[in-house]
Amino acid sequence: MEKLLSNSQIKIQRVSLEFIRFLIEKVDWNQRLIAINGARGSGKTTLLLQYAKTHLKADGSSLYISLDDLYFMEHSIRELAEEFYLSGGKVLLLDEIHKYPNWSRELKLIYDDFPDLKVIFTSSSILEIYKGESDLSRRAVSYLLPELSFREFIQLETGHVFPSISLDEVLKNHIEIAAQMIEAIQPVALFQRYLKYGAYPFFIEGKETYPEKLRKTVQLILEVDLMAVENMDYETIFKLKKLIRLIATSVPFTPNVSELSQKTGISRPSLLRAFELLDRARIFQVLHKPNSGVGALTKPEKLYLGNSNLSHALGEENVSVGSIRETFFSNQLKVGNTVNLADKGDFLINEKWRFEVGGKNKKSYQIKDLPDSFVVKDDIEIGFKNFIPLWLFGFLY
Secondary structure: OHHHHHHHHHHHHHOOOOOOOHHHHOOOOOOOEEEEEEOOOOOHHHHHHHHHHHHOOOOOOEEEEEOOOHHHHOOOHHHHHHHHHHOOOOEEEEEOHHHOOOHHHHHHHHHHHOOOOEEEEEEEOOOOHHHOOOOOOOOOEEEEOOOOOHHHHHHHHHOOOOOOOOHHHHHHHHHHHHHHHOOOOOHHHHHHHHHHHOOOHHHHHOOOOHHHHHHHHHHHHHHHHHHHHHOOOHHHHHHHHHHHHHHHOOOOEOOOHHHHHHHHOOOHHHHHHHHHHHHHOOOEEEEOOOOOOOOOOOOOOEEEEOOHHHHHHHHHHHOOHHHHHHHHHHHHHOOOOOEEEOOOOOEEEOOOEEEEEEOOOOOOHHHOOOOOEEEEEOOOOOOEOOEEEHHHHHHOO
16 A cells, blocks of 8 residues: 555656646535546546645545556455555545446445545546446536647647636627737637647647547557447457548548448447447547437437547548538537537537538528527637637637
8 A cells, every 4th residue: 555655646746737627627526426537638647636736635645546557456446445445545546447347336335335435536438437337326426528628728839828718608799708819819820720739638749749649549549448348359449440430531421321331341230339439439429400319229410520630630631621610619519518410500509509610701691590590700810790700619618
């Protein structure tokens, strides 16, 4: 235990506090069992360590450990929790819980057996924490850490710190908000950079190597995270890689399930399951129209890649500007909102607001006479009336 505590404190003290993701202020850290879910590369480990450094005492009452630690070759999470608790432990931080086979059962036991011990764990967004071997629905509080917003990218790239803005504020006051921001930054130029390399914090390690690192991240999601959660074999993983390549070179994609099944060698039920898994892994965005009876066997009505960076890294020469715009809009709005396809226009948000997304010359023909409708334009700094700059939707979180 002393060795584990020592390694934990070293990791906690070494983590930088120069940039902290928005989620750290949203989590109710008073809960006894907290899950931080998110795609690989989104910064879950850093967030966990930053929370420990800023909120917990460095007196041995907190312990950080990753579930791929060699300790778990001979010990269980339950054993770790008991030893830590008996030595005076208060907060146990478990990183990458999806790499441990009996995670849900043991977390339930820890929760029930040690009522004074708080457990905070991270997991792949693929993992459905409420569908594990043991029911955690009444115990765990779950949060999603998405990719960087455009607002967070600006902070990392330029040092300028802006507050997040609610969707309602954007729709009502976008002219005044944009006017204030362009006094400090050039949003259009920054936005073009964000679309290519701003979605994951590791862009600060080097922009030239970023696309290759992102492709390797996708590979690790498939070969490590997905295999750990779904126990897939390499043949299935290979077929999923083929599916991703097919979608990446033709997004936005309206799936023809029979044709895709033939091209990839994946059966129809497995293909629909793959769409669901890749959506949770944040490699795809699966979209439906409202009230379309969404379920495990429901065919998606449109597919986008998870974010614009994936489009550039995986689609390469086949990147469509229009698709990039729609991908960004859907990706940013999905955090805290319900995103559906619209019968008129492109997107229906929270089953209330309708949006048409396009370039600076985009007109409002499709939604002209509809209430609560807006045109979202790329390549403009300030909008007018119900015409709103696309980049401004990157400030929602």
